[in-house]
Amino acid sequence: MSLTEQSVLDSLRQYADPNTGKDYVSARWVKNVRVSGADVSFDIELGYPAKSQIDAIRQGVIGAVKGVPGVGNVSANVFTRIVAHAVQQGVKLLPGVKNIVAVASGKGGVGKSTTSVNLALALAAEGATVGILDADIYGPSQPQMLGIGGQQPESADGKSMEPLQAHGLQVMSIGFLVDVETPMVWRGPMATQALNQLLKETNWKELDYLIIDMPPGTGDIQLTLSQSVPVTGAVIVTTPQDIALLDARKGLKMFEKVGVPIIGIVENMSIHICSKCGHEEHIFGSGGGEAMCKDYGVPFLGALPLDIQIRKQVDGGVPSVVADPEGRVAELYKGIARQVAIAIAERQKDMSHKFPSIVVQNT
Numbered sequence: 001m002s003l004t005e006q007s008v009l010d011s012l013r014q015y016a017d018p019n020t021g022k023d024y025v026s027a028r029w030v031k032n033v034r035v036s037g038a039d040v041s042f043d044i045e046l047g048y049p050a051k052s053q054i055d056a057i058r059q060g061v062i063g064a065v066k067g068v069p070g071v072g073n074v075s076a077n078v079f080t081r082i083v084a085h086a087v088q089q090g091v092k093l094l095p096g097v098k099n100i101v102a103v104a105s106g107k108g109g110v111g112k113s114t115t116s117v118n119l120a121l122a123l124a125a126e127g128a129t130v131g132i133l134d135a136d137i138y139g140p141s142q143p144q145m146l147g148i149g150g151q152q153p154e155s156a157d158g159k160s161m162e163p164l165q166a167h168g169l170q171v172m173s174i175g176f177l178v179d180v181e182t183p184m185v186w187r188g189p190m191a192t193q194a195l196n197q198l199l200k201e202t203n204w205k206e207l208d209y210l211i212i213d214m215p216p217g218t219g220d221i222q223l224t225l226s227q228s229v230p231v232t233g234a235v236i237v238t239t240p241q242d243i244a245l246l247d248a249r250k251g252l253k254m255f256e257k258v259g260v261p262i263i264g265i266v267e268n269m270s271i272h273i274c275s276k277c278g279h280e281e282h283i284f285g286s287g288g289g290e291a292m293c294k295d296y297g298v299p300f301l302g303a304l305p306l307d308i309q310i311r312k313q314v315d316g317g318v319p320s321v322v323a324d325p326e327g328r329v330a331e332l333y334k335g336i337a338r339q340v341a342i343a344i345a346e347r348q349k350d351m352s353h354k355f356p357s358i359v360v361q362n363t
């Protein structure tokens, strides 16, 4: 086989991405192949953040092309470019935000906020620009979980707000604006208006992903939000308890109803490991989350143990992914984040900017 662009592409088909299992030629992530004499260079444009894996991927693709007879020097430029993907029909993307992931739960207290913040931090750790919007009107906990409680956003023009910064994330929370100690009684329209304002009047800066920590439950507020916010996909958090699973099913149906794809389900507090003797116990039952995923044909993203460190770290303002980045729990969150990013990368890209907006005018 002589050295041509085609023979380079054929050799690259032999290398499967370590996360998607697919080759980059089929994914159309190979760009700018150049053959000059015996030397070859090309770009691999990953659709998901992979800072910790870029070197290994570069070695892998170079190795694949080195197998072509007659090849000399091979150089590969591997980088990530995250683009905006399609959202519900008729809903416009937000300026400065490429992809929105709604993290929801059918009921409160299952660990939705803990999962949201660790997911956001895991995406950021892999090199993405990430924001988190705490829309949990019933118990805004992100300011405390990120160690920035008591702070307030600044506004230069009196109309829009600057997000706060914590552990590399851009952060906005309903908790910055209301007194967390005296929870307000939110009526539906008031809550959705406040949350929409919070989302749209924050100066998000070039976000690859915005994680929204949704209010728990599946009532009117949640339904209106999932209809009006441009969501790329939803992650549902549940515990293995029957009652939580039942509520999670309602959450799943709510998103389906409004045309938001479900990225997958995270099972939290899945297994308790005794910190003294290491004994493992399924306090809330076992296998429920996975069974639910099978029933509904949605991916099971992973399970987090009921672990005192998770609680201590997040409640102390330094979530596990930052507190112990190489630890077992951080690895679990990173695995979930990777699946979320890949699911988004594989979705249809946003094409709305390619079409002119049609304005009907009476002249």
Ligand SMILES: Nc1ncnc2c1ncn2[C@@H]1O[C@H](COP(=O)(O)OP(=O)(O)OP(=O)(O)O)[C@@H](O)[C@H]1O
Residues within 6 Å of the ligand: 105, 107, 108, 109, 110, 111, 112, 113, 114, 115, 136, 138, 139, 141, 215, 216, 268, 269, 304, 305, 306, 307, 308, 310, 311, 312, 314, 315
């Ligand atoms: N896997 C876990 N192991 C131990 N503690 C956890 C775990 N996940 C969450 N927690 C703790 O459980 C409590 C509730 O978690 P969190 O606030 O994330 O739940 P939530 O679903 O967002 O609740 P709500 O919707 O009511 O605000 C927190 O104190 C948190 O630290």
